[in-house]
Amino acid sequence: MAEIELKDIIKEENIVYKKSNIILDRTMHYCPGCSHGVTHKLVAEVIEDMGIQDQTIGVSPVGCSVFAYNYLDIDWQEAAHGRAPAVATAIKRLLPDKYVFTYQGDGDLASIGAAEILHACNRGEHIVCIFVNNAIYGMTGGQMAPTTLVGMKTATTPYGRDIDRNGYPLKITELIAQLPGTCYVTRQSVDTAAAVRKTKKAIRKAFENQRDKKGTSFIEVVSTCNSGWKVDPVKANQWMRDHMFKFYPLGDMKDATRDNPADYEQYIKEEK
């Protein structure tokens, strides 16, 4: 058998996977196994696929993904804790032809920034919101988030989240789906290859909605924080499937653009 040389393999036609050009050559600071990295990759791929690199402005949160701006080669603004939707509102209103998205954690979006996200979605700002729900405050060392499940142990619920003391986990995505300003609200994950593909499709759809000025698109990514949860990445994924998916079931909650544009027009009329 003739020997195969490397140069015969490394050819354009043989490439099955390539790092997006939007992702900068920098070592990510995320813990191995963290969902943020994959989610970044998907946003980058969608921006590259749509050819909108020089028309996109990202708004990063305060949380582990504060440094999202170090990894995606687009213009970025780093917002105060929870305020990304307000920041994005102004950018989009002032630059209506640009693509604007927020990227936020669950503490950022569902706790301190609950007002900003609800009002931006309610106004139907033509933006995309990527919501990484890992049920914990990753950045500050694993404290309880509004999304922390009942019984879940965190640094501030060392005996487990207790309803009397801490209240209930907040299904903010369900709340947001009620708002007439949102056109697309979905909950996805990135724990399997199939899930990653579905999430990418959702992000693509969200950016297309923005292009078509259909209202706010909101994508929750149910995520792991193996460091905060204090388990290894494999166990974290299993725990997420066993517990998180039960309380936060995956799937589209609202897709006003799904069937045909006429339906959407009707929907807007009814909502108005």
Place this chain on the structure above:
Amino acid sequence: MGELRLMKGNEVLAEAAIRAGVDGYFGYPITPQSEVMETLMLRKPWEETGMVVLQAESEVASINMVYGGAACGKKVMTSSSSPGYSLMQEGISYLAGAELPCVIINVSRGGPGLGTIQPSQADYFQVTKGGGHGDYHVIALAPNSVQEMSDFMTLAFDLAFKYRCPAVILSDGAIGQMMEKVYLSDFVPRRTEEQIRKDCGEWCTLGSKRHNVITSLELDSVVMEQRNIALMKKYAEMQKEARYEAYMTDDADYLFVAFGTASRICKKSIEMAREKGIKAGLFRPITLYPFPTKALYEIGTKMKGILSVEMNAGQMVEDVKLAVECKVPVEWAGRNGGIIPSPDEVLEALETKIIGGK
């Protein structure tokens, strides 16, 4: 000179913003400045200049909207009154940290807490000493007439862009609510995206292949210290922008120092004092930050005594003492709770605290 009109201070702020080519206004209602947004909504500048006007869900949201717009190189602004200005402090700190230009108007009222809706100057410390966390300053302009409400809009934006720093117009409920004649400035067209790219392309996030990033975060202490030093340099550089008005100071023995509404009262007190043979004059800081320290030293140290007249419990008096290096007696006089001191009270305070107190 522009168009002559009789207008309320708050309405003038709105009109001046449109004429200055402002790109976006974001605000939340609060007395005594709600007329700013009301006037804008009635005027519909989006039809005229394309200016965005948005009622935000809170002052927290409005200041962060200002952050988003400013980071795009746009001319953006908000207005509020004291409690709302307090809520904005984190956002203003971020704006200062990320070195973003914008204009913030505080038509101040009395506090603390919900306090009163009547005019006050009790936000002097909060405006001039930083207000939010971290070492920073904002440019602070203090109008004392409806005319200056108009004139300072352009000035505030010019200084804000020159230094990439938030500029605050610290007015009060009296100037916001009163009507005076005003010469409005001419219309300046809003800048096009091309012009903004030319002016601010180095840093603004208009969407580009430059990877422009607006952030105030730096985890490396060595680099962060350099950023702090750069800010300190900028504030030192800004000192040359100090502005003031000296009124009847040439032959004066005694000096009032007052800004905004209080400075107008002092002018009447000066007239009354001079009728009694007391030679009094006024030093009015127009920029509260940078404080006109040098000019006040030069004028103030020639006096027999200085009275800082304020509608608060005595705040600017500290800067007055620092400016004259305590070389002449400096006292405070004023009223609180939303009360404007009368010219008689001010003159009496000069006579008892300074002239008699020597």
